[in-house]
Amino acid sequence: MSSQTSSVIVLGTGSYVPDRIVTNDDMAKIVDTSDEWIRTRTGISERRFAADDEATSDLACAAGARAIEAAGIDRSEIDLIIVATMTPDMPFPSTACLVQSKLGLPNVCAFDVQAACSGFVYTLGIANAMLLSGNFNKALVIGAEKTSPILDFEDRTTCVLFGDGAGAVVLSRSDVPNVGILGALGGSDGSDPSLLHQPAGGSAIPSSTESLAARQHFLKMNGKEIFKQAVRVMGKASADILEQQGFDSSEIDLVIPHQANMRIIDSLAKRMKIPMEKFHNNLDRYGNTSAASVGIALDEAYRAGRIQSGDLLLLVAFGAGLTWASALIKWQ
Numbered sequence: 001m002s003s004q005t006s007s008v009i010v011l012g013t014g015s016y017v018p019d020r021i022v023t024n025d026d027m028a029k030i031v032d033t034s035d036e037w038i039r040t041r042t043g044i045s046e047r048r049f050a051a052d053d054e055a056t057s058d059l060a061c062a063a064g065a066r067a068i069e070a071a072g073i074d075r076s077e078i079d080l081i082i083v084a085t086m087t088p089d090m091p092f093p094s095t096a097c098l099v100q101s102k103l104g105l106p107n108v109c110a111f112d113v114q115a116a117c118s119g120f121v122y123t124l125g126i127a128n129a130m131l132l133s134g135n136f137n138k139a140l141v142i143g144a145e146k147t148s149p150i151l152d153f154e155d156r157t158t159c160v161l162f163g164d165g166a167g168a169v170v171l172s173r174s175d176v177p178n179v180g181i182l183g184a185l186g187g188s189d190g191s192d193p194s195l196l197h198q199p200a201g202g203s204a205i206p207s208s209t210e211s212l213a214a215r216q217h218f219l220k221m222n223g224k225e226i227f228k229q230a231v232r233v234m235g236k237a238s239a240d241i242l243e244q245q246g247f248d249s250s251e252i253d254l255v256i257p258h259q260a261n262m263r264i265i266d267s268l269a270k271r272m273k274i275p276m277e278k279f280h281n282n283l284d285r286y287g288n289t290s291a292a293s294v295g296i297a298l299d300e301a302y303r304a305g306r307i308q309s310g311d312l313l314l315l316v317a318f319g320a321g322l323t324w325a326s327a328l329i330k331w332q
């Protein structure tokens with residue numbers, strides 16, 4: 001185990017999901033699917049879709065405000081905001097800058113991280129390093145997504161999988177060694193972006209009437225291949241962070257995995273030899289909220305009393321890119 005002279009701890013957690021519940025039966029009215037197919041193939045029963053006038057920054061602000069309240073600090077103490085998202089309000093400025101203004105945070109460095117569904121865990125590692133550098137004191141880390149506008153409601157293989165929401169934490173430097181974020185890592189393989197992508201709207205395929213007509217502004221996915229890769233990289237990211245920090249999987253108290261598919265989480269549990277009772281899952285209620293999923297699950301688990309002082313938590317995610325990331329947290 002690496003020994004630290006100072007640490008980065010979680011001061012508070014928060015999350016937000018939109019009010020509108022969309023059940024599998026509701027989806028079956030839009031595409032040729034069924035509650036039975038979605039539940040048995042994915043574990044999802046329902047998801048939340050944001051209102052037309054609710055942007056990703058609004059979801060992010062609601063979760064962020066709850067995390068700040070839980071941290072019990074004055075919001076002016078925050079000097080760093082990082083928002084992980086693949087569905088920003090607009091290509092620029094960053095969603096983090098919009099959150100800075102909407103939450104009224106006076107002196108902050110603000111930027112977005114694009115690592116798709118791995119974004120929240122990637123961002124924990126980035127914020128951890130920035131706080132340990134000594135240049136920042138308190139960070140607001142948010143994973144937020146409004147996936148609903150990029151879903152193709154003519155493609156049953158993708159539109160039933162995703163939902164909207166946001167999860168957040170306030171991180172702080174602490175003088176107590178060896179607590180909080182013990183370590184974090186991220187990986188990538190960009191050799192086949194078409195596995196999961198939104199083809200148009202960037203510099204490769206700028207928005208045009210042709211790109212709109214070809215439905216290239218919607219999320220496209222090779223689900224079968226992503227599934228295989230996900231099982232592999234979730235296992236690798238988990239094993240690598242445990243080895244890096246000198247722990248055995250039997251020492252983990254709670255796993256917060258990215259919520260994409262229950263069968264992927266089942267495979268991870270078997271591979272890591274960690275019983276399912278040690279996983280916190282909410283996929284059934286929210287579907288895959290991409291960069292928000294780990295943050296929402298962490299907040300839920302904490303508020304449900306599933307995380308106690310001294311507990312060892314494994315956070316692990318994968319996403320488009322491909323990307324993958326993991327973090328170990330010893331709860332303070």
Ligand code: ACO
Pocket residue numbers: 032033034037038041042116117118156157158160196221223224225226227230260261288290318319320
């Ligand atoms: N309803 C009914 N039938 C469907 C649906 C649906 N919603 N979707 C697909 N089917 C059909 C297919 O057309 C196919 O029919 P066919 O045999 O007649 O051709 C059949 O069901 C089986 O399809 P598969 O694609 O083989 O189904 P599979 O068991 O692989 O499950 C799924 C598909 C759920 C997408 C799975 O592959 C998966 O979860 N993959 C990983 C996806 C993922 O995790 N994505 C998130 C990445 S994170 C990020 O960065 C956003």
